[in-house]
Amino acid sequence: MPITHSPPLPFNAAALKNGWEDLKSAAQDAGLHDAGLDARLGPIDSAILDAIFGNSPFLSRLAIRDVGFTLDLLTRGSRALVDELGRDLRTDVPNLTTTDQVMAALRRAKNRMALAIAVADIADLWTVEEITAALSDFAECALDLATAHLLKLAMLRGEIAPPKGVTDIASHPATPDIAAGSGYFLLGMGKLGARELNYSSDIDLIVFFDEEIVPYIGKRTAQDCYIKVTRELVRMMQELTSDGYVFRTDLKLRPDPGATPVAISVGAAEVYYQSVGLNWERAAMIKARPVAGDRAAASGFLSLIRGFVWRRHLDFAAVEDIHAIKGMIHRHHRHGDIALKGHDVKLGRGGIREVEFFCQIQQLISGGRERRLQAPRTLEALQMLRDLNKITPETEHELAAAYRFFRRVEHRLQMIRDEQTHMVPATDEGVAHIATFLGYDSVRDLETEMLDHLRTVKRHYDQLLEPDRGDNGDTLPAPSLSSIDDSSSMESQLGKFGFSDVTRIAQILAGWEFGRYRALRTPRSREILKRILPRLLMTLGESTDPDAAVTKFDEFLAKLPSGVQLLSLFQANPWLLDLMTEILGVAPALAAELAHRPLLLDAVLSPAFFNPLPDHPTLDAGLRDILYAAKDYQDILDLSRVWVNEQRFHVGVQILRGAIEAEAAGAALTRIADVLLNVMLGAVEDQFAQRYGRLPGGRLVVIGMGKLGGAELSFTSDLDMIFIYDAPEDAASDGAKSLTAPVFYTRLTQAYINALTAMTGEGRLYEVDMRLRPSGSSGPLAVSLDAFRAYQQASAWTWEHMALTRARLVAGDTNLAEATETVIRDVLTAPRDADKLLLDVADMRRRLRNEFGTSNIWSIKHCPGGIVDVEFIWQYLQLKHASAHPEIVTEQSGEAISRLAAAGLIPAPWDHDLRPAYDLLHEVQGMLRLCTGKDFTEDDAPTGLKSALAKASGDIDFAALKDRLIHSQTSVTAAYNALIETPAAALSKGQIP
Known part of the structure; x- marks a missing residue:
């Protein structure tokens, strides 16, 4: 071990003797005699000078030329x-x-x-x-x-x-x-x-x-x-x-x-x-x-x-470039294996540059997403990698210790003659000199510690560049695949992988090899695909339908805009191929989204990806952190779309893996929308103010309706919204172009809707539906609080009050939100004519049935006993009883059913049956929206999707799920008929003269 409590010993006795003589001569020239010099030097001071004179001609020259400063330095x-x-x-x-x-x-x-x-x-x-x-x-x-x-x-x-x-x-x-x-x-x-x-x-x-x-x-x-x-x-x-x-x-x-x-x-x-x-x-x-x-x-x-x-997406394509730089350095300097003599502690294998590249590779990959990784100092970057769980504390400790050791060695090498060298001497005498200058008792001690550090760094660096690991970190064997030119051998190999129609599969692979698709046109993309092909075929071959899996992966490749980034991602993280295969087999809609935005898949590599979904504050901080780097308003629009797509994909994979149920998924998707709506409102207001200024005393709130209001968003949900403002009478904006309050908030609302729906290079955020606003499509985009109150109390139709049961404040001014919530609650808890309510609800349901009705039990929303029937039941009962039971008011469907049952307002047996039936409907609908994005039919559904539906719903198989779904829909239909349809029909007949 190095001696740390006293300076190193002198190596060159002659240089030591000359150094002291020259120092004394310089001191005399400066007016200091030997006695004065000795009086100013203690034992430690003399030992430091011994180390300088006996090891470093450069430092000796500095100390002797400026003897007054040298003595002052040793004293102060x-x-x-x-x-x-x-x-x-x-x-x-x-x-x-x-x-x-x-x-x-x-x-x-x-x-x-x-x-x-x-x-x-x-x-x-x-x-x-x-x-x-x-x-x-x-x-x-x-x-x-x-x-x-x-x-x-x-x-x-x-x-x-x-x-x-x-x-x-x-x-x-x-x-x-x-x-x-x-x-x-x-x-x-x-x-x-x-x-x-x-x-x-x-x-x-x-x-x-x-x-x-x-x-x-x-x-x-x-x-x-x-x-x-x-x-x-x-x-x-x-x-x-x-x-x-x-x-x-x-x-x-x-x-x-x-x-x-x-x-x-x-x-x-x-x-x-x-x-x-x-x-x-x-x-x-x-x-x-x-x-x-x-x-x-x-x-x-x-x-x-x-x-x-700092690229937003994980950039695994950069890994090979960085590694190529390292290889070029080794070739240029002819670096051989790790050794002590002649080893370059900066550029050689296991040296300083490999520690730096170890950090920089991961910084380039993830730094755009993790701002804490944008640390320029190597030791700080290692700490951030540890804190973000990208490396273990042991790895951070070993690399930091090696880095500090190499820098010490580097400094002592350079102190000898002030040379920009990083090379350990190749001679025995030179090695002995540097060992002494570093404070070692022997060359063997230096060699043992240096070789240990070099091997440790090389091991970590090599593992980073060759991470062919499965989910548990174990190396997975990859079967070899013969050249595509040898068709008979190819087909034989494909049979071993588990494929049936080997001739057709071989033709597909040949198309990949020859760059059939845009994503495979470059030599680099085809080279990467060739490397991952054995693992890819093994993964596809283990799926429930291997031939269909290859076909779907081929369709996926055909839609990719480019291939290098995604294929590099697979190469660096082969276990992602398992997830990709699962998505292709179960969720075609999610796969189509990935084909358009393949780098959504990099979000899976976040250490927290499979943790419980983030809460509202975490999401809010994450979005604001990303938008901090935005250069302008257009950048805000693009970055917000990237963020929303990644978060939605996060939820989708957790649904696919069975990590969350439908209610939690709906809440998570709603949290994403809530955070986006709040942050985007501020950005739009800032942009809008550049032209029109602000409206002094004016306030705006956004009310979520429908699935947004009920915190039940699915992957295909529009955002139903109402905008309400409040402003002093005759108020006008203070911008270069002044606007009155109605015009100001109408244009601001339109700008906000445009920000959400505009198609940019990153897609659009959401579709927005404004038909639930007062007066419907013919009404203004934003209404004043007074106008909203007057409309709801005097002019609104029953169906509009039904829609209001799903109203929830999602963005905007807090004080105006409280005033608006009071208006909504007063409307919902107001006494109403029970007969008129019943007839209006039944009539509205018949209209919807005539327009959207279907006999397909998998059309979960509009089929008999589907989601719409459940919503009509609880909305009708809430409006009927809220004046006497205000505690039943809530915008969430499942919670509304539970509150009504707890208050004794749902008769048996539906007080126990309705909530489980709704939960199943919601679960199946959420899974179908994620996986297909369209109507589902049994005959066309992939086997994997059927299995996934059964698994998500907790059933043994698809047949069991279908039986339970039919039973639930029958129960809901019976409840709807008993509570609404039959009483309304009887009441209607009784009103006929």
Whole structure:
């Protein structure tokens, strides 16, 4: 183990002796005699100097050249000196007038900073994180000051306008704030961007200027000016002078570095990244951070390309690109197997780069969905992966420990001669030297620990890239498949997989091989399909009807707009093929949705996907978190559609897997709609206000009706809504175009409906039905609270009061919602003419039966004894008895039936039969809406769907479900006839003269 409580021993005795002699000579030249020097050095101080002189020619030179600072450092400590160096730089450098003066000041500070940080490292006083942060902060400070100096010179030359408020630029110090509004900025990349600089690191930069805001006033172009500034900045950083250099500077991470200038316009960069940007550039941008210049412009640019870096869908297609980069590194540097001698701790197998790629691969895959993964620092990213359950605590601990170890080794290697090296020496003497400098008692101790860390990292990295695992994590054997060119062998293999019509199946596979469909046109998509084909055929062959499963998967491929992303998803997570096969066999409607939006399937990979469905606050936070990244209103519309589709798919899979029942599914789908309606209302109001302003004192609420109001949404439900507003008399909006309240809320409501129903590239959110509003289709889209009250109390038909039993406030102003709920409750609990109510209800049901009636028992809504009959029963009884029993008022069907039964308002035997019958109807309807999205007929139904229906309903088989369904419908029909139809007929006959 390394010695952590005292500095490492000196390795080179001759260098140690020379170092002390040179230090004493330098001290004498500085006016310090041996006695004075000895008095200022304690045992630990001497041990630190021993470690420096006996191990590092570079640090020895720094310590001896600046002996006064060295002694001050040993007396006061690294933290105090590092902080003081930063303060002095920011105070002194802005007042320097020439570039040579600035360069000299930065180099002197760099030398002192290097020595102070090295002492903190050698003495084991700072963590790796503190060391890399200190190095990075100094680099940022140096870049900030150098940039400000150069921008001031450009202002003095009359090329750039001074900042607003600065009248005399010559006397204004070159502080970093001088860059504000210049449009010129530097992004720190790599380890600088992540605040992880190593000891002798280069700094990676990309330099931009925003042509729309640059205050260029010269005679040529802004680009010419900023190219000149950038070249001078690089010279200031890396030119070797008598004082050394500040940082070697690399600009090769910019877009297409062989063809682009060193300073790039924001517009050109945006076009590049959004059109031809590569995955390695996305990975690089994870660590991008503004480090100098106009930071506001820099932040704006990073927001502009956020969608390029952080893709909303899981991006498994990026995995191979990142792995290819790693392979290219190994080939270029000829990295062999893991070893101690000559091993590259940064780029070699099991080294720093594999830890970084381990994080970046998962960040690229999931970072667009999980904002916490957008962490630039490697150790922080590992913590986030652990917190999100994407890696185990043990994995995080092992990789973090290895990363810290390698960074320590890297720093000691670089401290020896200030070389940008990551290579363990290949000689015995060199290895012994680094082992001593790291504080090990022997080379064997170093070798044991290093090899252990290297193997651990390699194991985790390899497992990440080859995750061929089933649900339980066990590796699944994949049968081999002969070449498609050998048809007889192919058919023989297909027979072993369980297929019957092997000739037809072989023809389908041949079509895949030759790129028959758009999704398989690219060589890459066909290559990925070839890799997953054995597992795919094994999965399809294990389904209830293997031949039909292949046919359905073929139809699915035919509808895919592209294939690489989805096939990569299957390759990275083969167990998803099992789920895909189940969806194809049971839920054709869900499969069709996946064909249009295949990356919905990536939501399954969330650790919480099979947990209980999220509650309202969790959904609300999730949607707002996603919309936080929206660039504009159109982006809000698109991102909200992505979110709703994913959440609905989440519910659908849980229904398919039998994890939730119909009532819970309806409630979950309603929660999704509720959250969306609330958040979208705010977004629409903000957008609407840009043109029409706000209406002072005005308030709006959205009332959900029908399935939305009853919290019973299915996968095919429209949103039935009513809009009610309240505003002061003669109020008008305060926008550029003022509107009166009725016009204002009518147009706002229309804008809101458009936001929900408009077809964008991500589809539409919902269909909206406004026919239940006062006066129906001929009435205004939004009505005032007073008009709503007056209509419901004096003009509404009985069927409108029946519809009002499902009313629920879903979005809008809280106070107006309370007032509206009071109006609704007063209407529902008002005494009414029982005979008229009965006749109206029966007449309305007959009308619906004449228009929509069917004898198909699987048409669950309109068949005799179906959902409509149940709803008419409880709505009729609620309106009849609510004045005497207000406790029965509720908008949910199942709950309404239970309350009526508990109050003794449903006679036997239906007081016990009606609720179970409704629950079964609801269960079957929900499953059918999910799986088929249309009418169901037994003869055309897949076997898998029939089995799934029986399973969801808790029946042994489909025949048992059918018998129970018929029994329930018969019971509902009897209840309806006894409670409504027969009494209404008798009453009607009694009224005939």
